[in-house]
Amino acid sequence: MAHASTRQGGWLTGWDPEDEDAWHRGGHRVARRNLILSVLSEHVGFSVWTLWSVLVLFMSPKIGLGFNPGEKFLLVATPTVVGALLRLPYSYAVTRFGRRTWTVFATGILLVPTLLAVYFVQRPGTPLWVFLVIGALAGVGGGNFASSMTNITAFFPQRHQGWALGLNAGGGNLGVAAVQLIGLLVIAVAGDTHPSYLAAAYLPLIVLVSLLAAWKMDNVDAVRAAPGAQREAARDRDTWWISLLYIGTFGSFIGYGFAFGLVLQNEFGASPREAVGYTFLGPLLGSFFRPLGGWLADRMGGARVTLWNFLGMAAGTVVLIAAAGRGSFGLFVGGFTALFVLSGLGNGSTYKMIPAVFAQKAEAEITSGRDASAAFARARRLSGAVIAIAGAIGALGGAAINLVFKLSYTGAAGSGTPAFVAFLAYYALCLAVIRAVYLRRIPVPVRKAADAVKETSRV
Structure with a gap:
């Protein structure tokens, strides 16, 4: 029980957040402390992960780094790919080494790509491959999300996991907007020829969060990997249908977050200051709207909310195509901001589909x-595994978006319109999948069964 928990060899043993007496006697304070530090760690991880989405906006002949649009899109895609691929091993690592131990390592290692960025980003003539290597190293920040979400479920009782996981995920996603705001501050204070200042701003924060994690976080023995859960989930076709949908929601959120500034530069010739000034609002709103997507899905059904969400994203993409054709900067920014909001909503509603689907099974x-208890235990186990797999595949969708932009702007059209048409086609595919696979199979929320497992994946 929580009040009887002890620390042995750096681990908190005997932890049981479902014991209400122990929770009220002090367990809630332990959980809240670990949540706060988890949010800080994940926030810093997301910021370093998306650091290059802002640094590339500074890269110009003025500082001796005249890369073309295709090279810049390749650079921002690189950390996205690495961060996506690390999500599965990171979700396992926290169960093997403990949350405190892994947080200290996963946060501290962010010093490596950040220091390298400080050193190289203002060195004229540095070749592209050097920045690609540094960008790949920055991808380790993208793995923090998986280990953080895995751990928080062990600290909170099911009745509080929706709030805790929503805060944890939202705090991490806000790192995308935060790094852009700091970039805007650097431009306002020092101009657009000092990108190293942006990277340097994160060095003390990384050190501080690492030290706080080592001092105040706990390893907890309740976090244990379910043997074979991910392999079992990989054999279930719903894992791949949901992953396809999550590419459309989270892939859009993180992909647009990385690419938006570059798109404004290439589509409208925006200066670094203008690009950064408009790019932070979308990720900020998308982060705040993610919990609302889960809340709506609780009441209307995840598949239904996700269907309407993709209809909205398709409409927003049509607005982008029209704005690009007319050369309307204001309409273009408005359409992109709407896509960020909708992708945030879709992140929450798509994740809410996972427990409903496995509850029905x-x-x-x-x-x-x-046996009912065995069936629901299996549903909880598979739901957790699908969260990890879908999260990794969804993040790969962000890399795909940047690669499509690269092809679009370096192709014959020389604009983003072919990319937007491709995204529109993908959203149409997602709509077809939801209607054919889920709305016919789950016409209304599966409330009775979902209640037993929904808290395991409420984000």
């Missing part, structure tokens, strides 16, 4: 004679 197993 548990009901079917119970009808066939399987």
Whole structure:
């Protein structure tokens, strides 16, 4: 029980957040302390992960770094890919080494790509491959999300996990907007020829969060990997349908977050100051709207909310195509901001589909004679595994968006319109999948069964 928990060898043992007496006697304070530090760690991780989305806006012949648009889009895609690929091993690592131990390591290692960025980003003539290597190293910040979400579920009782996971995820996502705001501050104070100042601003923060994690966080023995859960989830077709949808929501959020500034520069000739000045608002709003997507899905059903969300994203993409054709900067920024908001909503509603889908399967197993507790335990285990897999694949969608932009701006059209048409086609595919696979199968929220597992993945 939480009040009887002890620390042995750096681990908090005997932790049981479902014990209400222990929770009220002090367990809630332990959980809240770990949540605050987890949010800080994830926030810094997201900021370093998306650091190059702002640094590339400074790269110009004025500082001796005259890369073309295709090279810049390749640079911002590189950390996205690495961060996505690290999500699965990071989600396992926290169960192997403990949250405090892993947080100290995962946060401290961010000093490496940040220091390298400070040193090289203002050195004239530095070749592209050097920046690609540094960008790949910055991708380690993208893995922090998976380990952080895995750990927080162990600290909070199910009745509080929705709030805790929503705050944890939202705090991390806000790192995308924060790094852009700091970039805007650097430009306002020092001009657009000092990108190293932006990277340097994160050095003391990384050190501070690492020290606080080592001092105040706990390893907890309740965080244990479910053997074979990810392999079992990978054999389930719903894992891949949901991952396809999450590419459209989270992939859009992180992909547009990396690319928006470059798109404004290439589509409208925006200066670094103008590009950064307009890019922070979208990720900021998307982060705040993510919990609302989960809240709406609780009441209307995840598939239904996600369907309307993709309809809105398709409409927003049509607005972008029209704005680009007319050369309307204001309409273009407005359309992109709407896409950020909708992608945030979709992140929450798509994740809410996971427990509903596996709850329905548990009901079917119970009808066939399987023990109810075993069926729901399996649903919880698979829901957690699907969260990790879909999160990784969704992040890869962000890299795909940047690569599509690269091809679009370096191709014959020389504009983003072919990319927007491709994204519109993908959103149409997502709409077809939701209607064919989920709305026909789950016409209304599966409330009774979902209640037993929904808290495990409320974000």
